[in-house]
Amino acid sequence: MLYHSTNAHGVDIPVSGTVLLPPGAPPRDGWPVVSWAHGTTGVADACAPSQLPDVGSDAYSQELGALLRAGYAVAASDYPGLGTPGMHTCLVGADEGNAVADIVTGAHQLVPGLGRMWFAVGHSQGGQAALFAAHAAHPTGAQRLGGVVAIAPASHLEAMLAGVKASHVPGELSFALYSLAGLAATDSSDASVSLRSLLGNASAATASRVLAACSANSAPVLKGLDTGKMLPLSADQLHRIGERMGAYGDPDRFPVPVPALIIQGGTDQDVPPAWTDQVVAHLRQLGSPSVLERTYPGAGHDQVIGQSVCDLLAFLSAHGGTRRGACTTPDTGTG
Template sequence: MSPGLAHADDTTPGQVTSTAPLTARATLPGSVDGKRIVYWTTGIKGAPAQSSAAVYFPPGQPPEGGWPVIAWAHGTTGLDDACAYSINGPILPDRDWAYLGRWMQQGYAIVAADYVGLGTPGAHPYLDGKTEAHSVVDAVKAATATYPSLAGKWVTVGQSQGGGAAMFTARYADDFGGNSGGLSYRGAVATGVPAYIEDAIPLVARPGVVPVPLGNTLPETTSYVLYILSGLRASFPEWNVDSYLTPYGRHWVDEAEGPLCDTTEGPGQDYGFGDVIRKSNVITGNFYSRPLDHIAGFAGALKNYMGVPESGYHQPVLIGQGLRDTDVNAAGTLLLAQRMKNNGQPVTLKTYDLDHSGTVNASLADSIPFVHRLFAT
C-alpha cells in the first residue's frame, strides 16, 4: 500500500484508497499530471461508500500556499460505472473542456467528483443531494490531503445535476467538514439547477400520464425520469419501487442502469441512452402500475432526498439560469432564487437568453469575477 493511502478498515470520509493516472478521454486539455483518486465518503442512508474523482493541475508552479481549488460538480452522465467523469470524461467535451479550461487558466486546480456509485461499487443514487454533497466535499478533503500543491481554500461549481450538487454542497459544506482540517469553503456557482423536481414527480409518476412517446421529442425528460426511478429504488429498498412499475417500466429502468451513457444535454458524441430513448419511442405513462405517491411518506422523503434547500447557506451562491432551458424547469429555478432571497440567503441570480447547455460557458462572464471575489476574501 502506498504511503498516505487508507488502511482497508479505515472508512473515514476523505481517506484515499488508490490513485492512478487519468485516461486520455478523462484528461482536461492543458492540464498536467492529472490523477484519478478513489476515496471514502458517505453514501446511501449514511453508510460508508467509496467515490472517485479526477484531479486536474494547471501548468507551471503553484502560487504560495498552493493552487486554490474549483470543485467541479458535473451534470448527468449516466448510471453505469463506465459513465464516471474520471473514466469516460464529459458527455459534451467541447463544452465542458472549454468551461473547465477557463477556470484552469484563472489559476485554479480542479477536483471533479464522480458521485457515489459512478466508477465505484454500488448503485448511484441519482439526485440524492446530500450524498452528492458528501462526494464533493470528501473529494476536496482527499485531494488536498494527497497533493501538497493544492490549497485548502475552495469553491464549488456545478451544472445541471451538478448544479443541484453544488447547491447542496453550499448548504452542507460546514456540516460535512468542508471548513475543517485546513479547508476553507468560500461559496458556489450553480447553473441549470434542477429545482422543485420533487413537486413534479407525484404528478407524473402514475399510470397513463402523458400518454405520448416523450422519447421522440423530449428524450432528456424521459431519461431523467428513468434515472430518478433507479435512484429511488436504490435509496429506498423498503418502498419496493419495482412493485409500482409495470414490466415495461422495470425494463426501462434496468436499461437506464446499463452501459450506455447519457447523451441528453446536447448532441451526443457517441451512441448513448438518449438515442435509445428517442428511437424506441418510450412512453412514460406506461411505466407505472400504480401511483408512486401511494407510498407512505413519499412526498416528505422525496423532499429530503432531492429538494434543493431554500435556507441555511453560510457562503455566497451564484445561480445562473438559461431562460430557454427545457432540461430543467427554468421557472422553478427562478422561484428557488426568489425564495432564497426572501429568506435572507446570500444568493445572486443571473439569467441568460440561452438553453440548458448554452448557459454553461456564457455564465463565465459573471461567475469568474464572482469566484475571484470569493477567493479574495
C-alpha cells in the same frame, strides 16, 4: 482518485473522481480549488466522468479548461455509485453534496500545492450538488468554502415524475428512471420503492436497459416508449414518491451559508427558469446571506455554461479566488 465520503445515512462510502492541475508551479498560497459537480451522465459505472475523455460533455471540458487557465485546481467527483460499487444515488442531495466537499479533502492528501480556499461549482444535477455541498456532513478540515455557483440547478423534484409522465416525451424518461433508481438505492430497505414494485415486470425490464446506457447514448433505447405506460403510477403514488424525492433532493430547503451565484438560461427546456427563480427567492427567504441570480436570455440548458464563464470567474475572484484577467465567452452555438 478514490476517496472516502458519507451517504445521506451517515455510512462511509468510496467515491471516485479526478483532480486536474494548472500548468506550472503553484502560487505561494497554493492553487484555490474548484470542486466541479457534473450534470447527469447516467447511472452506470461507464458513465462516470473520470472514465470519459471530455468529463461528460464538450461544454464541461471547456468550462474546466477555463478554470485551469484562470489558475484553479479542479477536483471533479463522479458521485457515489458512478465508477464504484452500488447504484448511483442520482439526485440524492446529501450523497452528492458530501462527495463534492469530501473530494477537496481527499485531493489535499493526494496532491501538493493546493490552497485552503475552495469553491463548489456545478451544472444541472451538479448545480443541485453544489448547493448541497455547502451543508456537507463533514467539515473539510483546514479548507475554507468561499462560495457556491449553481448553474441551472435541478429542483422541484416532487413535480418531476408527474411532469415526465404527462409530457409524452420519451426523451424525458431517462431522468425519471435515474431518479427512481437513486431513490430505490438510498431507501434499499423499502421494497415498495424498487423499480419492479413501482413499474411492474415489463416496464422494469425496459428500465434496466435505460439504466445501462449513458444519457448521451440513451435515445435509441428510449425511442417509441410511452411515458404513461413506463410510469404506471397512480396520482397518489406520484405524490408520495415525489415528496420523498423532494425531501432528499430539493436544494432550497436550507439557507446557503456562503455567497452563492445562481446561473440560468432563459430558454432552458430541462430546468425551467421559473423554477430557478423560485429557488433563489426561497433561499433568500430562508436567510441566505448573499444569493445572486444571473439569467442569460436565449441560452439553453447547456449553452448557458459557456455564456456564463466570465461571470463565474468574476464571482470566484470576488470571493477569494484568483485575480480576474481577460475573459471571453466561447462560441457554443444554440441549445
